[in-house]
Amino acid sequence: MIRVSGLTKRYGRAVVVDDYSMSVAPGDAVALWGPNGAGKTTVIRCILGLVSYEGTIEVAGLDARKQGKAVRSLIGYVPQELSFYDDMKVLDLLDYSAALRGLPSSRVDEVVGQIELGSHTDKLVRELSGGLKQRLGLGTALLPDPEILLLDEPTSNLDAAARDAAVRLLENLRHEGRTLVVTSHHMEEVGMLVDRVIAMEDGRKTIECAPMDLAEKLGLRAWLHLITARDGAERALTVLREAGFDARENSRGVLVEVSAQQKGLAMATLHEAGITVEDLEVWR
Amino acid sequence: MTGLATTVTERPEAHIVGTIARKELRTTVTSRWFWMWSFAFVGLAALLVMVALPGSRLGAQAGFGRTAASLVTLVQIIVPLMGLTLGAMSIAGQKESGALRFLMSHPVSRTEAFWGTYLGLAGALGIAAAGGFGVAGVITAMRGISAGAGTFVWIAVLSWLLALGMLGVGMLISTLTTSSGSALGMAIFVWLVMVFVGDLGLMGTSVATGMPVGVLFLGALLNPVEVFRLTALMTFSGSLDVLGPAGTYAVDTLGDMLLPALFTVLLFWVSAPAAIAWARFRGRSDL
Secondary structure, three states, rough: OOEEEEEEEEOOOEEEEEEEEEEOOOOOEEEEOOOOOOOOHHHHHOOOOOOOEEEEEEEEOOOOOOOOHHHHHEEEEEEEOOOOOOOOOHHHHHHHHHHHHOOOHHHHHHHHHOOOOOHHHOOOHOOHHHHOOOOOHHHHHHHOOEEEEEEEOOOOOOOHHHHHHHHHHHHHHHHHEEEEEEOOOOOHHHHHHHHHHEEOOOOOOEEEEEEHHHHHHHEEEEEEEEOOOOOOOHHHHHHHHHHHOOEEEEEEEEEOOOEEEOOOHHHHHHHHOOOOOHHHHHHH | OOOOOOOOOOOHEEEHHHHHHHHHHHHHHHHHHHHHHHHHHHHHHHHHHHHHHOOOOOHHHHHHHHHHHHHHHHHHHHHHHHHHHHHHHHHHHHHHOOOHHHHOOOOHHHHHHHHHHHHHHHHHHHHHHHHHHHHHHHHHHOOOOOOOHHHHHHHHHHHHHHHHHHHHHHHHHHHHHHHHHHHHHHHHHHHHHHHHHHHHHHHHHHHHHHHOHHHHHHHHOOOOOOOOOHHHHHHOOOOHHOOOHHHHHHHHHHHHHHHHHHHHHHHHHHHHHHHHHHHHHHHHHOO
């Protein structure tokens, strides 16, 4: 569905994407994961033909450079922020987007229902919360009922509740068989949404793997804050240290460093020793 | 999921240009920026007409001449500023806010985005020009002067053409700059050069260097504001005597062809900057 080969993007002398290649099959859900400035958003912009680039990008067999309009007609794009067109009403913005795609206004009604924006259509865009703006962005992307969705940090500006709602919506879209390419720097979000993660750093692809393997491949560690029964902390500390964990006391419990992929191991060790863990927190 | 993507051609499509133009027109005419200029233009036009028509002592023709001359002077100052600033804020402003990137994520080409924006802004400037001249026309008619109504409309059209020329220059500035702030600054600088420095500079240079009148006249054609002034003067007075030797030279040299020649130069100023801006925007790599 999407084939990127030897993609390089320079801004002056700075190389922001360097010889990047990826392939996304129809129905795949792929995350471009990495810190800010890794080049994720630039890859998305190249696919959309918003910036010039070296290399080749094909979408459904179409050359993104020469057939940009045709390529964009297949794609729904959700930008990171919908902070422009602040003075437009929600319904007007959706109508505008639909008109640009040659879609009937009845399609707008369908999408408004799908993304549950019905009670907000007369509001100005600037009056919407971050979560609602994100939903509106998704709404404009869904208007053509696209096979491909490109989502640029879809939950980056959302609070926890809005993020959960957005993730649920995206999960539904994924299950409809759409091809999803999501940029993100949230490990949890990546794990929930996609089948494959492409990690990027300094414009280069560093790792390509299943989401569950990402933390391991990146060598990420986590700290567990385990709350034990009142007299259990000291014993838990001893048991964990004897089992080879880096553990230390912390108020009512213990802090133990674990592999991000093996958080249960410390719990199992304590369970085998008959120590009850009343609560836990994961700190990264 | 059914895929509602309509048949797409890479060629420019009129419905897309029209959609963008309508949106741009609506956004512009509801902006405070536009209302501020329009109120200034309409208000000053009304004021000038009332001052230029003090009573019935003037004949209809003389009264109309004074009104037209006053309006031409007003247009020379305000209309270029409106066109330049609206044009300068267009591409750079949309790029800065991310709106252009959002627009271009649709199946829209750069050509469609550019000309849609241009037409929308052109429509807004047309509304402002119609408002200013409409109010001035109504006041003139109410004072009992109906002479030269056709000429009055013609000057309104010339004003709009000047606005379009300045819009093209503004959009060219917009494609040359990276922020709306610098685009606006450059637009105001160009306005100062065209409206004040251009006129005074040309006069001063001609006096200081003894510039031949033919060169002086050709120099005036390099400034679209001057071209508008000359065309408008020819339209309602039939001569360029007020320009002195350069005007006499132009009338003597070109004769009946002077007005068509001036109009052609004005059309050049309408089309050339916009075309260059379009070429630059189309070839510009990153949004």
